[in-house]
Amino acid sequence: MVRLVLRRSEETAASPAEAAAAVASQRGDVLDNSGRTMLVSVANSDVAASLRDALPGWVISEQVQRIQVPDTRLKIGANG
Numbered sequence: 365m366v367r368l369v370l371r372r373s374e375e376t377a378a379s380p381a382e383a384a385a386a387v388a389s390q391r392g393d394v395l396d397n398s399g400r401t402m403l404v405s406v407a408n409s410d411v412a413a414s415l416r417d418a419l420p421g422w423v424i425s426e427q428v429q430r431i432q433v434p435d436t437r438l439k440i441g442a443n444g
Contacts, residue, residue: 365405365406365407366405366406366407366408366409366411366412366426367395367403367404367405367406367426367427368392368403368404368405368406368411368412368415368424368425368426368427369401369402369403369424369425369426369427370383370387370401370402370403370404370415370419370422370423370424371400371401371402371422371423371424372399372400372401372421372422373421373422373423374421376421377419377420377421377422378419378420378421378422380397380399380400380402382419383402383419383422384397384402386415386418386419387402387404387406387415389418390406390407390411390414390415391406391407392404392405392406392407392411393405393406403427409426412424412425412426
């Protein structure tokens with residue numbers, strides 16, 4: 365499963381309900397919908413290309429894994 369982030373970039377673009385219907389037609393699931401931004405889960409990354417064709421005005425990108433930032437705060441130890 366691949367997670368995609370869909371962001372509505374133009375007012376003339378399809379509505380969020382139409383975008384959710386397009387995702388459902390590709391057998392995908394909408395995980396979160398905040399109006400202008402949606403997080404969806406689809407079978408593979410090839411679906412992203414077909415969604416780009418079906419949803420002009422929407423920016424569609426894969427969700428990438430976040431890199432953990434190390435904790436650089438000083439820690440006081442009880443040595444001694």
